[in-house]
Amino acid sequence: MxxxxxxxxxxxxxxxxxxxxxxxxxxxxxxxxxxxxxxxxxxxxxxxxxxxxxxxxxxxxxxxxxxxxxxRTPPADPARNQAWLDLLAPYLAAHGIEPTSIPDGATxxxxxxxxxxxxxxxxxxxxxxxxxxxxxxxxxxxxxxxxxxxxxxxxxxxxxxxxxxxxxxxxxxxxxxxxxxxxxxxxxxxxxxxxxxxxxxxxxxxxxxxxxxxxxxxxxxxxxxxxxxxxxxxxxxxxxxxDESRASPLHRQALQSPGVEQTVLTTLFSGRPARGIVNRLIRELGPRPAAVPAFPLAGNAIARLRGQAEPAGVSDFSPLWAGQNASGxxxxxxxxxxxxxxxxxxx
Missing domain, CATH: 3.20.20.70 (Aldolase class I)
Structure with a gap:
């Protein structure tokens, strides 16, 4: 059947x-x-x-x-969250984001x-x-x-x-x-x-x-x-x-670029392994650094960085989800x- x-x-x-x-x-x-x-x-x-x-x-x-x-939403882990913010500190500073302004909690x-x-x-x-x-x-x-x-x-x-x-x-x-x-x-x-x-x-x-x-x-x-x-x-x-997809213009651009041939499993955007196209954040920090908080606690800081970068046409902090075969x-x-x-x- x-x-x-x-x-x-x-x-x-x-x-x-x-x-x-x-x-x-x-x-x-x-x-x-x-x-x-x-x-x-x-x-x-x-x-x-x-x-x-x-x-x-x-x-x-x-x-x-x-x-x-x-x-299962994990309990707060202040030490790990601070290590995460420390890892992202250069990017937050470059975009004028004060770490203390980033909310805690699940996304x-x-x-x-x-x-x-x-x-x-x-x-x-x-x-x-x-x-x-x-x-x-x-x-x-x-x-x-x-x-x-x-x-x-x-x-x-x-x-x-x-x-x-x-x-x-x-x-x-x-x-x-x-x-x-x-x-x-x-x-x-x-x-x-x-x-x-x-x-x-x-x-x-x-x-x-x-x-x-x-x-x-x-x-x-x-x-x-x-x-x-x-x-x-x-x-x-x-x-x-x-035509009916809601993928962002940046995501669509990445799917039609040579970069779509290079995808990895990364925890950077949510805390759980997910496959996406390699971008600047993955290249510079590695796909699965130890400091990333447990799913879904990583999302707040990334959302702030995306909010600054995407309107400028930059996908450095965007999860560009895609499988290994985008030929279709x-x-x-x-x-x-x-x-x-x-x-x-x-x-």
Whole structure:
């Protein structure tokens, strides 16, 4: 069985949720084209999510996915935060930012009761999670709406854990994928593998549909995933240049530059490993310095630097998320891209 039956869609394609780079317009275009569009909620509060889903409902009646982070917000660590500010001190000074003016606290919220109320109100067909799963009581509220539940696995161990928790399908997130790694049982990046190594392992070990994600950018990649047993594919980076994308002009420029060939896993922008295009901050500080606070406590200082640099056309402090294969990025409509990607799937 592929995901067309599971999600009641006509094409076995999921548009990956990309917080900060898209909204309901991209998701609706993909859903209306027959795939499964996704709304990223990782940077929204309950009121903003409610508005997004209301806008989504005005554009499509087709099934769609809402994606949440389900991390645990860490306690404040003043010593580590000071080490982080010390590391950034030359950049803060150059932009006239007083370190004491930068607020403490989390910049991203995990899935909580307020978000569960929004899910209950709008009843999306699919709810997906990143960084594992939320507490069982919250998960039961999602299931009670009738939504299918997905989560990302970056290792075989994580896939088995998710199956034991009763998810409806597992997303095999290979090392090539852009944006945040979904790892949750271990922070060890040495155990992370590519999509076409992870996918067949999960297909063989699990009794659930497995969705391939990471490095798939064209119809040939879709066909390769199907050949290895995928029940569907999830594609993100290829959609970033689409007409409906909300990627910034600086992000779009980077995606069309030679620099897109060099991506790394970096913790600099949030505190968790995420794949993006190398820019000045990564080159000068290294991709994962020890002083970076735990996710998501790094975001406040970076946001201040971005706020100064981006209006001047400078992406030195911007997270330019992208996977290792951006060859499918084109400035076309999302419906056209979805249809072209689907030609790789043997229907």
């Amino acid at each position: 592929d995901i067309r039956d599971l999600f009641q869609i006509s094409l076995p394609l999921i548009q990956a949720p990309m917080a900060g780079s898209q909204n309901h317009e991209l998701a609706a275009a993909v859903s209306n084209a027959g795939g499964l569009g996704s709304i990223p909620a990782g940077m929204l509060d309950a009121n903003l999510l409610d508005a997004e889903l209301t806008a989504m409902g005005a554009l499509t009646r087709k099934p769609y996915n809402v994606n949440f982070f389900c991390h 991203r919220r995990p899935f909580d009761a307020a978000m569960a109320e929004v899910v209950e109100r709008h009843r999306p067909a699919v709810v997906s999670f990143h960084f594992g799963l939320p507490d069982e009581a919250l998960l039961q509220r999602v299931r009670a709406t009738g939504a299918k539940v997905l989560s990302s696995a970056t290792t075989l161990e994580e896939g088995r854990w998710l199956q034991a928790k009763g998810v409806d399908a597992v997303i095999a997130q290979g090392l090539e994928a852009g944006g945040h790694r979904g790892l949750f049982l271990s922070d060890d990046l040495d155990g992370q593998v590519g999509t076409f190594a992870l996918l067949p392992q999960l297909v063989a070990a699990l009794d659930l549909p497995v969705i391939a994600a990471g490095g798939i950018a064209d119809a040939q990649g879709v066909a390769a995933a199907q050949a290895l047993g995928a029940a569907g594919v999830q594609i993100g980076t290829a959609y970033l240049l689409c 990025c084109r400035a076309i409509g999302a419906a056209r891209l979805t249809a072209e990607l689907a030609t790789g799937w043997r229907l």
